[in-house]
Amino acid sequence: MARYNFKENEQKWQAVWEDKACFQVTEDASRPKYYVLEMFPYPSGRIHMGHVRNYTLGDVVARYKKARGFNVLHPMGWDAFGLPAENAAIENKVPPADWTRENIATMRKQLKTMGLxxxxxxxxATCEPGYYRHEQKMFLDFLANDLVYRKESWVNWDPEENTVLANEQVIDGRGWRSGALVEKRQLSQWFLKITDFAEELLKGIDTLDRWPDRVRLMQENWIGRSEGAHVHFTLDGRDDKLEIYTTRPDTLFGASFCAVAANHPLAQELAKDNSDLADFIAECNRMGTSEAAIETAEKLGFDTGLKAQHPFVDGHALPVYVANFVLMDYGSGAIFGCPAHDQRDLDFARKYDLPVIPVVAPKGTEPETFAVGDEAFTDDGLLINSDFLNGLNVPDAKSKVIDRLEDMGIGTRAVNYRLRxxxxxxxxxxxxxxxxxHCGDCGIVPVPEKDLPVELPADVDFEGTGNPIARHPTWKHVDCPKCGKPAERETDTFDTFFESSWYFARYCAPQADEPLDRAAVDYWLPVDQYIGGIEHAVLHLLxxxxxTRALKKCGYLSVEEPFAGLLTQGMVCHQTFKDxxxxxLFPSQVNLEGETATLAETGAPVTTGRSEKMSKSKKNVVDPEAIIEAYGADTARLFMLSDSPPDRDLEWTDAGVDGAWRYLNRLWRLVAESAAPLAAPDAGKPDALDSSAEEVLKSVHKTIDGVSGDLEKFHFNKAVARIRELTNAIEGLDGDAAGADWVRRLGLETVTLLIAPMTPHLAEALWVELERGGQLVADTPWPEADAAYLVDDLMTIAVQVNGKLRGTIELPKDxxxxxxEDAALALDKVQSVLEGKPPRKVIVVPNRIVNVVA
RNA sequence: GCGGGCGUGGUGAAAUUGGUAAACACAAGGGACUUAAAAUCCCUCGGCCUUACGGCCUUGUCGGUUCAAGUCCGACCGCCCGCACCA
Structure with a gap:
């Protein structure tokens, strides 16, 4: 039996779609628009299975919505700036631009074989001046609209390479290439005022009702709105005050120390005359800048000898520490410590032998006996040991203590955000x-618009240390646009999140002279469905x-939220192997027979490990190109959708791929090579249908209804299961039954249309076999379910006794x-369990269940 | 450390959102076809007990709410993701 020739077919239909420009769109006010977007890839070299999954999901949505009559925008591009290109330049001496463009060419070719x-x-591609000139313009607009400023901030510095390191390039406190101990260094850098929008970004989350709850929660926590107070502590022997921020002003009477960040001005000042403190600060500065590193490090402090006066208790002096767990970027970079009610403070107090005074006791405990051991008490309760706050609950105490601080002029109520x-x-x-x-006379001068873009120099060398753009002999030297004297260009470049923060808007009119074409963005935005990895849940999306809000403020567009719907897909995993x-070992090096694995080449034993996210370092990767070569794109796509829901991790298995492949062939044979009779394409419904044919007819409509609902909700795996069930039903249809040939045609055409978004090439081939080749499936509307076939007259109802299933009964619907109740009680099984006694109670849930309580 | 998530047969999963747990597949075993193999088709397939009819148990663990819990609540265990210069 001839198999379905995927290679020939996939190439054929890809060429047809391209020739007919099937997926090219323009604004069309007469149709509802639908903008589907998958997160664009970084051009790392070759596509990986994560891409295949992401783009398959997007393509199913795009093709389904098109069939549903929407004007679908579905674009693709390249997030082309980034560190790997520079690493490649250093390792292989290839210019980043060449490396990137070659990767794009390879990956574009690979993507095209997927039939997207x-x-x-x-x-x-974001690395092209035609793209980035627009974001330079946007930056100047942000500058003009007071959304940009400059300040000193800390970076990871590799003293050997004389470069700034990314957090991922710092491994155990050392530079990944040099191995040198990393230092923190302060540099003057550009900042965008995202905190101006903190409240708006927080409120906006409520409008994102088609985002996963977990992502909304993560964004909310990231913004981290808190209500608390600034409190000013007087310092013995000094005129200045120590300003701290706290969310727990109610616990002030439990304060036993104050602590400032290592980079707090006070710490810096004291270190000038105290070399031990200077050493301690230097030690803190060797920790790297990542929050995870800071928070997991052992909590250390240095007693400055300074004393802070408690605001309410005369003569109660608190030692002032410099501590490595206090963050300069949060609040005011200084805290007061209340060990009884904060775990970090408690750990710190136990280490440095500071008092632990409980000031909140759980309701119902005796205040005198309440003590804190190794676990801080952080819940609500009643205030104790707290003078005028005693007996209040935590919220009331907060409010009262802040009022008092404000009256005394030593504190203020404050809203603070974790967001920086x-x-x-x-x-x-x-x-x-x-x-x-940068001009010696005029200071900071924006590049005039007419001089944009400021292009990257192509002739840079990566031989030396430091930033190659700064070392370039001529590039940075320019005349000041204001005064004409010699000046220097800024040699820093933008964070690559800059490019990905507006590319979705540029797709609306990618060739426009202006950064954004107003009519186009007004038509297409927001993105109706955005699809990508959960790892972007916070940063990229925020x-x-x-x-988007900043662009709105500058008059570029009208929407506030860029992505109305969000689907976050799970990772693609694979079993791991070791020799x-x-x-x-790569999976392709391993022979797997049941549970035993051997090296394909030598037959040597191989240890199998658990399934993990596909990664180059563990070699548990499967090359999509090899899969598409061996099985075709449709098989790879179907497998991506069949077994796991999109937001969960997906285990890539050869057996699963085989299963998808077999199904496609089975469907092909069923349509193209089956001997069973098939009605003519336009034959009307026969008057008489055999009951078996009637059943299949019903399941055709139920499947249309079910699959449509599944696709709307992105339950692709369920959609596949339903289509397979319908296929089984059609296959089991007795060819001689009255009307079977007609139902069979309807069923096969339906299966073809329903599976088309998932396996589009096969669907086109089936459509031709079904003599429907006059129109492409890609241009054919989605089938409609007839409501008359969706309801059953008889319902199967479960009968339970005390919650245990004892049988089922068939009853008319409703x-x-x-x-x-009578039918349930009439069951022999029910009677025997009841042992002749009357039931105490009978619960009837219509069309579902009868539960008899004995 | 902080924040977020996940956990159901040998495996991926489904369960109309509190109402028949295991749909649809994969793997495995048995059979048919074949000189043979591949492909295809048919049967069995959560566990324990039972010749059978059937019975009991089962959704990471423990407890709770309910006529009824995979689903709700509480505690715990395990794994995964993010933490601001990877993208």
Missing amino acids: SYDWTREL DWGVSRQRYWGCPIPII YSRFF ADGKW CAKDVA
């Missing part, structure tokens, strides 16, 4: 140049939400409760 319904005329302003300066070559000129020496 992109409007390729809208393709963009967005530092966008990067000391790197492969990014968008920041369009600023920056894009901020950028006898413990070295990782039958009266007492009818159901």
